[in-house]
Amino acid sequence: MPIWQTAIAVLLSFALALVACRVTGETDTTPTGAMGKITQLTFGGISPGNMNVNLMSANITAARRTVRRLLTDLKSGYLLGAHPRRQFLAQFAGIFTGTLVTVLCFNVLVRVRSHRHEPVPAPAAQTWRAVAEALGLGLSALGAVKVWSIVIGGLVGIALPLLAKALPKYERYIPSAAGLGLAWTFHLSTAFLFFIGSVVGWWFEKKYPKLSEDLTFPVASGVIAGESLMGVTLVVAENGPELVRKLLGG
Numbered sequence: 001m002p003i004w005q006t007a008i009a010v011l012l013s014f015a016l017a018l019v020a021c022r023v024t025g026e027t028d029t030t031p032t033g034a035m036g037k038i039t040q041l042t043f044g045g046i047s048p049g050n051m052n053v054n055l056m057s058a059n060i061t062a063a064r065r066t067v068r069r070l071l072t073d074l075k076s077g078y079l080l081g082a083h084p085r086r087q088f089l090a091q092f093a094g095i096f097t098g099t100l101v102t103v104l105c106f107n108v109l110v111r112v113r114s115h116r117h118e119p120v121p122a123p124a125a126q127t128w129r130a131v132a133e134a135l136g137l138g139l140s141a142l143g144a145v146k147v148w149s150i151v152i153g154g155l156v157g158i159a160l161p162l163l164a165k166a167l168p169k170y171e172r173y174i175p176s177a178a179g180l181g182l183a184w185t186f187h188l189s190t191a192f193l194f195f196i197g198s199v200v201g202w203w204f205e206k207k208y209p210k211l212s213e214d215l216t217f218p219v220a221s222g223v224i225a226g227e228s229l230m231g232v233t234l235v236v237a238e239n240g241p242e243l244v245r246k247l248l249g250g
Contacts (some may be wrong), residue, residue, distance in 0.1 A: 001053050005046065006060070012039055013061035020067040023178040030068040036061060036163045041150070054132040109235070157181060 001009075016038065020030045036058040043050075043057045070091070071199045162178040167174070183191050197220065207213040 001056055005043070005053060007055065008046070009039060009043075009057040009060040012042060016061055017067050021071065023182065024068045024071050026176050026178045027182055028068075028072070029182060037131055051132040055129075153184075154180070 016035050020035065024030050037062045040054050043054050044054065047053045074084060074087060076082075077084065092187045157177045158175060160180070164171045164174045186194075199211075201216055201220070204216060
């Protein structure tokens with residue numbers, strides 16, 4: 001990428017990081033993939049037809065995914081009385097171990113799936129590739145429907161926060177633009193599970209307010225962690241010997 005395009009991507013990542021902070025605060029989820037599309041659309045106009053630039057510019061702004069981790073970690077530390085500087089040093093030290101483990105594990109999993117001729121399930125990466133290919137001929141390649149969808153979505157996203165500011169008494173009844181937009185970036189099954197979890201949490205809070213204050217977040221965290229651990233366990237159970245061979249270079 002030319003230096004000036006890299007500079008634009010970095011500046012754009014700063015602006016999108018502010019949006020990511022807002023979305024993270026409201027939903028506890030950072031739509032990295034969806035916000036990467038903003039960068040891809042921008043560079044689709046700046047450098048039309050260049051898929052490498054389109055993907056790499058989005059990858060630069062994708063670094064704002066760390067916003068969620070930093071904010072949630074610092075918030076947790078604040079609630080527990082931890083020192084912000086010590087938290088930063090701990091996060092900095094964890095970068096090296098995390099990078100080493102993540103790259104090695106990802107490499108092993110990709111090798112196993114490639115050997116078995118199975119595609120790697122990377123929805124965000126597939127979406128980025130599709131957008132880069134669609135913008136191969138510039139913004140005009142999107143078509144009228146997609147362009148108008150972007151315009152309408154942008155206008156709704158601007159109108160909802162302004163409406164909440166103009167009508168503070170009714171702010172609680174106005175949908176969150178971040179939450180509404182986020183629902184369009186998930187699969188229906190994921191959004192539906194979010195809905196079920198929120199309803200269960202709301203009912204439990206109304207029925208048992210004291211227990212809810214003590215148990216809701218620990219139980220929800222345990223469910224999420226358990227689902228992730230079970231996913232890893234199933235992969236290891238299905239491909240254990242093959243994973244060991246690949247890890248040892250066999």
